[in-house]
Amino acid sequence: SILIIDFGSQVTQLIARRVREAGVYSEIVPFQSAEAAFARMQPKAVILSGSPASTSEIGSPRAPQAIFDAGIPVLGICYGEHTMCAQLGGAVEPDNHREFGRAFIEIAEDCKLFEGIWAKGTRHQVWMSHGDRVTALPDGFKVVATSPGAPFAAIADENRRFYAVQFHPEVVHTPDGAKLLANFVHNVAGVAGDWSMSAFREEAIARIRAQVGPERVICALSGGVDSAVAAVLIHEAIGEQLTCIFVDHGLMRLGEGEQVVTLFREHFNIPLVHVDAADLFIGELTGVADPETKRKIIGRLFIEVFEAEAKKLALDGKPAKFLAQGTLYPDVIESVSFTGGPSVTIKSHHNVGGLPARMNMQLVEPLRELFKDEVRALGRTLGLPETFIGRHPFPGPGLAIRVPGGISREKLDVLRQADAIYLDEIRKAGLYDAIWQAFAVLLPVQTVGVMGDGRTYENVLALRAVTSVDGMTADFYPYDMTFLGRVATRIINEVKGVNRVVYDVTSKPPGTIEWE
């Protein structure tokens, strides 16, 4: 495996992605715990990430000395290059002309890192983002590439197999970057690229069996991809020892609750307890307008209902000792923080985080090492239907946060119908996969309209669609007007209660994806 030491760059996760795409397992650890992780993993090679820090600041992070003494290959990227130089006897200085964005490097020497990719004397596009630069090399190193802003754009000590680059090979703006990283792991470090989803699946099944033994496991299904993939995988490992509980809060999209039930019971033959709790949830939410209050109510009720179901199950057998969750790698990676200050809560996401401690259960989290698209690939090998795997993200509180103003059952029904028409048109137009998330929001605003010979006075419906890579930032989707016109006409004609449709053209930031 490959150890990636994170010094806090925004793009460290991409290094892990590229290494895995090369078929090699990799783990990211924050620099503070790198020493212990290095001893535990005994990796075949180490990659040092970039960082917002500067090696010239007092107390700036360093790599554990052990990685340089172990005789294994090390690749430093940006700050990783700086700290490698600083630690091995070179020099790094702040640069008065910062370099940011696209740059061209020239290959000064052939070296193993560039083999089969970049030849001596050629020029190549890379992505730079740095304020400091190397000014003197440690003993044993030579310059293998230069750029106008970075005379030490790439350096190498081929005897010790230490390489470092000032640019970022992990981002797509360095077109050959993925090949370079693959070269580092395959050719420099000699690690074969045989890590695949089916290998992962077999390992994961073995680990689940070893962890769970003969005990029972319960799993909360949300209707989303992650919990579904976790449940199907665990079912493959331990069969009937698993019980799935689907708390249906009545805030799902049209038909989605039934789809989950059918998929599990009929397609996979997995025992599923379907709790229809719509009356309870909608009862408590009726009239509630504040977004955070909505989330708190939903979170609390979810735990209460789930707990009660788990108790019922325990009556007809052993109580479950384990709780399964579809936690993904991005939730697990500890973020490296330099400010130390608390971050502001914009929205308190509802999840089942409070459950295990309260119910005194241990966690089974078979997807902890995977990124979202890897979970999708695993889902495919497990036979989940493509329509389910490719689903847009859907928030835990569901339609409750898409009805600003007080919630009522009637408003939820109106929204559900309009939302279904909108998604139907998106699918028909072949746009579904180009969009990260699309949904309708029923506004608490009434406007005057005219239909036939009569006056109408009904609600406004807002349509939202965004593109995004991770949900952290987003752009509104640039539909053509004909499409929007078609959706608006259908909604106004078919849904009683809506007489005006508008499109939201706010990006994130400054907006958020959801309205609440």
Ligand code: XMP
């Ligand atoms: P925002 O609205 O914060 O959303 O830009 C980013 C992503 O998170 C989803 N979201 C939630 N998911 N519980 C969830 O499980 C929540 O309370 C919640 N609020 C927003 C949102 O749909 C988008 O994918």
